[in-house]
Amino acid sequence: MDDANLTIADRIQARLETLTRAERQLAHAILENYPASGLGPIATLAKDADVSTPTVARMVQKLGFKGYPEFQADLREELKAKVSGPIAKHDTWAEGAPEGHMLNRFTEAVIQNIRHSLAQIxxxxxxxxxxxxxxxxxxxxxxxxxxxxxxxxxxxxxxxxxxxxxxxxxxxxxxxxxxxxxxxxxxxxxxxxxxxxxxxxxxxxxxxxxxxxxxxxxxxxxxxxxxxxxxxxxxxxxxxxxxxxxxxxxxxxxxxxxxxxxxxxxxxxxxxxxxxxxxxxxxxxxxxxx
Amino acid sequence: MDDANLTIADRIQARLETLTRAERQLAHAILENYPASGLGPIATLAKDADVSTPTVARMVQKLGFKGYPEFQADLREELKAKVSGPIAKHDTWAEGAPEGHMLNRFTEAVIQNIRHSLAQIxxxxxxxxxxxxxxxxxxxxxxxxxxxxxxxxxxxxxxxxxxxxxxxxxxxxxxxxxxxxxxxxxxxxxxxxxxxxxxxxxxxxxxxxxxxxxxxxxxxxxxxxxxxxxxxxxxxxxxxxxxxxxxxxxxxxxxxxxxxxxxxxxxxxxxxxxxxxxxxxxxxxxxxxx
DNA sequence: AGAGGACTGAAAGAATAGTTTCATTATTCT
DNA sequence: AGAATAATGAAACTATTCTTTCAGTCCTCT
CATH class of the missing domain: 3.40.50.10490 (Glucose-6-phosphate isomerase like protein; domain 1)
Known part of the structure; x- marks a missing residue:
C-alpha cells in the first residue's frame, strides 16, 4: 500500500468529497468516535451510522481494503502505533496544528472562559x-x-x-x-x-x-x-x-x-x-x- | 458490574497473581499492546500470547464477562471515553446545578462539538x-x-x-x-x-x-x-x-x-x-x- | 512413585459476522 | 418529463469467529 503512512482517518477525509450520501454518513460516524467505532462489528457501525451493512462493506473496499476485517486490522495497527507514541498530550485542540497556533491558543482560552463563567452561574x-x-x-x-x-x-x-x-x-x-x-x-x-x-x-x-x-x-x-x-x-x-x-x-x-x-x-x-x-x-x- | 469504573487493564493487573501460567502469559500479551491487541479476533490474541483460544475465552469469563465479544465491547467503550479526553470526564460545568440540568448538558455538548470540530480542521x-x-x-x-x-x-x-x-x-x-x-x-x-x-x-x-x-x-x-x-x-x-x-x-x-x-x-x-x-x-x- | 486434581489445547459444534445478489429507490442526464 | 444510471438496503448466503467438549498433560501431595 503506497499510502501506508496516512491514517485511515486521513484517507477518509481525503475522499470525503467523492463519497455518496450514505457513505458520507458512515464516514462521519467513523470519525465521530475514531477509532473505537470502527473496531466493533460491522453491524454495530452500520447501525450507528444509520446505514446498511453492505454500505459499510462497500466503502471499506472503496478505501482500498480487501474487506472489513482487513480494515479493522489496519485500524488496530494504527492504534498500536499511536499508543506507543506521545500519548496523553491532548492539550492541543487542532491536532494538526502546533501548540502555539492560534487555533489552539484561542480554543483553550474560550474553554477556560466557559469553565469560569459557568462555575459562577x-x-x-x-x-x-x-x-x-x-x-x-x-x-x-x-x-x-x-x-x-x-x-x-x-x-x-x-x-x-x-x-x-x-x-x-x-x-x-x-x-x-x-x-x-x-x-x-x-x-x-x-x-x-x-x-x-x-x-x-x-x-x-x-x-x-x-x-x-x-x-x-x-x-x-x-x-x-x-x-x-x-x-x-x-x-x-x-x-x-x-x-x-x-x-x-x-x-x-x-x-x-x-x-x-x-x-x-x-x-x-x-x-x-x-x-x-x-x-x-x-x-x-x-x-x-x- | 460493580467494578464498572475500573479499566480492564486495572482488573487484569489486580488478578495477575491469581492467574495460571497460560493466563498470565495471555495477560501480559493483552497489556503489552493495550488495548489494540484485545480488539482483534480471539485467535490472533491467542497466537500472540502463544496460548490456545479456549484459554482466552476462559479468562475473559473469569474477568466477569459473558464472552469475548462482551469483553471487546467494554474495551471499545473504554477507548471511546479515553479519546474524548480528560476534560470531558464527569465534570459538571455549572457547579450549583444538578448533572442533568440544561446548563450542564448543553455545555457538555458544546465542548464535545468544539473538540470534534477542531480535531478535524x-x-x-x-x-x-x-x-x-x-x-x-x-x-x-x-x-x-x-x-x-x-x-x-x-x-x-x-x-x-x-x-x-x-x-x-x-x-x-x-x-x-x-x-x-x-x-x-x-x-x-x-x-x-x-x-x-x-x-x-x-x-x-x-x-x-x-x-x-x-x-x-x-x-x-x-x-x-x-x-x-x-x-x-x-x-x-x-x-x-x-x-x-x-x-x-x-x-x-x-x-x-x-x-x-x-x-x-x-x-x-x-x-x-x-x-x-x-x-x-x-x-x-x-x-x-x- | 503414583493418584487426584487442575490446566491446557485440538477439534467439533454453535453462533455470529461479513459478503454478495438483487429488487427498490433516488438521482442525473437527455 | 422520462429514460438511464447510480445508490441503497433486505435478505440469502458464505465465511469466520467464538464456545464447548473432551482427552491428554502437568503439577502437587501423600
Whole structure:
C-alpha cells in the first residue's frame, strides 16, 4: 500500500468529497468516535451510522481494503502505533496544528472562559430568567449594542419562534425611544452590554426600568453599569488572545437559555412550530433534504 | 458490574497473581499492546500470547464477562471515553446545578462539538483561509442565511475594522443579486450555510463562483451543498440537546479566524484602528472607562 | 512413585459476522 | 418529463469467529 503512512482517518477525509450520501454518513460516524467505532462489528457501525451493512462493506473496499476485517486490522495497527507514541498530550485542540497556533491558543482560552463563567452561574437565577422569558403574559424586548446586537438578534430569532410578543430593539438606531412608548409594567427586557459599555444602551435600560420593566442582563466579567438596574445578571468571561473580545461564551449561555425556554414552553409552541414549518414548505426557502 | 469504573487493564493487573501460567502469559500479551491487541479476533490474541483460544475465552469469563465479544465491547467503550479526553470526564460545568440540568448538558455538548470540530480542521486550510481573508488586493463579500446571518454579521463587523472593501450581503433579502453585479475575478466570498441549507444561498454561491470568486465556506458536519463550490470548507458540529442547532462552535471558529487575520494584518490596520478610536471619541458613543 | 486434581489445547459444534445478489429507490442526464 | 444510471438496503448466503467438549498433560501431595 503506497499510502501506508496516512491514517485511515486521513484517507477518509481525503475522499470525503467523492463519497455518496450514505457513505458520507458512515464516514462521519467513523470519525465521530475514531477509532473505537470502527473496531466493533460491522453491524454495530452500520447501525450507528444509520446505514446498511453492505454500505459499510462497500466503502471499506472503496478505501482500498480487501474487506472489513482487513480494515479493522489496519485500524488496530494504527492504534498500536499511536499508543506507543506521545500519548496523553491532548492539550492541543487542532491536532494538526502546533501548540502555539492560534487555533489552539484561542480554543483553550474560550474553554477556560466557559469553565469560569459557568462555575459562577447561580442555577436559581438561570431558572428564574428562563421562566420569565417563557412567560407570555408580558412582552419580551431584546436589546443589543454595537457588536452584541448580533447576539441579541440570535436570541430574538429563536424567541420569536418560541413565543409571541417578542420585540427586537436596536439600541444602535436612533429610533429606539419609539419602542419604549408602549412598554408596560412587568414587561421583560433582555439586554446585552459588554465592554465598551454603550451610553445609549444604559439610557435605554434606565428608561425601561423606570417604566416598570424587569431586566435580564447579559454582560461580561466586569459587568456593565446596567447591572445595578437588572433583576438578573449573567456575566461571561470574554478575554481571548485577540484584539477583540469573545462572544462565544455569551452565545453558549444564550443558546442554553433558548433550549431551556423551549423546554418550558413546548406545550404551547408545538403548534407554532408546525405553522412555521408549513410556511417554510410553501416558500420553498429550503432545499428538501438535510 | 460493580467494578464498572475500573479499566480492564486495572482488573487484569489486580488478578495477575491469581492467574495460571497460560493466563498470565495471555495477560501480559493483552497489556503489552493495550488495548489494540484485545480488539482483534480471539485467535490472533491467542497466537500472540502463544496460548490456545479456549484459554482466552476462559479468562475473559473469569474477568466477569459473558464472552469475548462482551469483553471487546467494554474495551471499545473504554477507548471511546479515553479519546474524548480528560476534560470531558464527569465534570459538571455549572457547579450549583444538578448533572442533568440544561446548563450542564448543553455545555457538555458544546465542548464535545468544539473538540470534534477542531480535531478535524486542516491547519493549512485554516492558514490559507486567513491569508485570503487578509488579502486586501481583492474584495471580501460576507454572506449568511436566515439564522447564520448573525454569524455573518459578526464576521463582517470585525473584518470591516480590520480591512477595507468588505461587503455584507444578506441572502435573506431579495436584493442580493444587485451585490453580485460588481464581483470581480479573484474576489473572496465567506459564506455561512448550515442545516436547512438555503436555496438562495446556494444560487448566490453558484453565481459568485461562476464570476470567478473564491469561496470560503462555514458549514456544519453534514456540509452544505455549497461545499463542492468552495475552495476551503470549515465544518463544525452543531448538535446540542435543543430543538435548534448550536452556532457556538462556528462562532468560535469565526472568532479564531478574526484573531488570526488581525495578526496577519496588524501592520496595515494599526492606523485604521486609531482612526476608528478617534471617531468613537468624537461621537461619545461609549462611556469613558474600560 | 503414583493418584487426584487442575490446566491446557485440538477439534467439533454453535453462533455470529461479513459478503454478495438483487429488487427498490433516488438521482442525473437527455 | 422520462429514460438511464447510480445508490441503497433486505435478505440469502458464505465465511469466520467464538464456545464447548473432551482427552491428554502437568503439577502437587501423600
Amino acid at each position: 447561580d442555577t436559581n437565577d438561570f431558572d428564574a430568567a428562563c421562566a420569565q422569558l417563557a412567560d407570555t403574559s408580558s412582552r419580551l424586548h431584546i436589546v443589543g449594542g454595537r457588536i452584541t446586537h448580533t447576539l441579541a438578534e440570535y436570541l430574538f430569532l429563536h424567541m420569536q419562534m418560541i413565543r409571541p410578543e417578542v420585540i427586537h430593539i436596536q439600541s444602535t438606531s436612533n429610533a429606539w425611544p419609539h419602542y419604549l412608548l408602549d412598554v408596560k409594567e412587568g414587561d421583560t427586557f433582555a439586554i446585552f452590554d459588554v465592554r465598551r459599555y454603550e451610553s445609549n444602551t444604559l439610557k435605554l435600560a434606565e428608561i425601561a426600568q423606570a417604566r416598570g420593566a424587569r431586566i435580564i442582563l447579559f454582560t461580561d466579567q466586569w459587568r456593565s453599569p446596567i447591572h445595578s438596574l437588572a433583576d438578573i445578571c449573567f456575566s461571561s468571561r470574554i478575554v481571548v488572545p485577540s484584539a477583540w473580545d469573545s462572544a462565544a461564551t455569551t452565545l453558549l449561555l444564550v443558546e442554553t437559555v433558548i433550549a431551556a425556554v423551549q423546554d418550558l414552553s413546548w406545550a404551547d409552541t408545538k403548534d407554532r412550530m408546525q405553522t412555521l414549518e408549513d410556511m417554510f414548505d410553501q416558500t420553498k426557502l429550503f432545499r428538501k433534504f438535510i | 486542516d491547519t493549512n486550510d485554516f492558514d490559507a483561509a486567513c491569508a485570503q481573508l487578509a488579502d486586501t488586493s481583492s474584495r471580501l463579500h460576507i454572506v449568511g442565511g436566515r439564522i447564520t446571518h448573525t454569524l455573518a454579521e459578526y464576521l463582517f463587523l470585525h473584518m470591516q475594522m480590520i480591512r477595507p472593501e468588505v461587503i455584507h450581503i444578506q441572502s435573506t433579502s431579495n436584493a442580493w443579486p444587485h451585490y453580485l453585479l460588481d464581483v470581480k475575478e479573484g474576489d473572496t466570498f465567506a459564506i455561512f450555510d448550515v442545516r436547512r441549507y438555503e436555496s438562495n444561498t446556494l444560487k448566490l454561491a453558484e453565481i459568485a463562483q461562476a464570476r470567478g470568486a473564491r469561496i470560503i465556506l462555514f458549514t456544519d458536519q453534514w456540509r452544505s451543498p455549497i461545499h463542492s463550490l468552495a475552495d476551503i470548507c470549515f465544518s463544525s458540529r452543531i448538535v446540542v440537546p435543543s430543538a435548534w442547532d448550536s452556532a457556538a462552535t462556528t462562532l468560535l471558529l469565526v472568532e479564531t479566524v478574526i484573531a488570526a487575520v488581525q495578526d496577519l494584518s496588524w501592520a496595515d490596520t494599526k492606523d485604521r484602528m486609531q482612526t476608528l478610536e478617534d471617531m468613537f471619541d468624537q461621537t461619545k458613543l461609549f462611556r469613558k472607562f474600560i
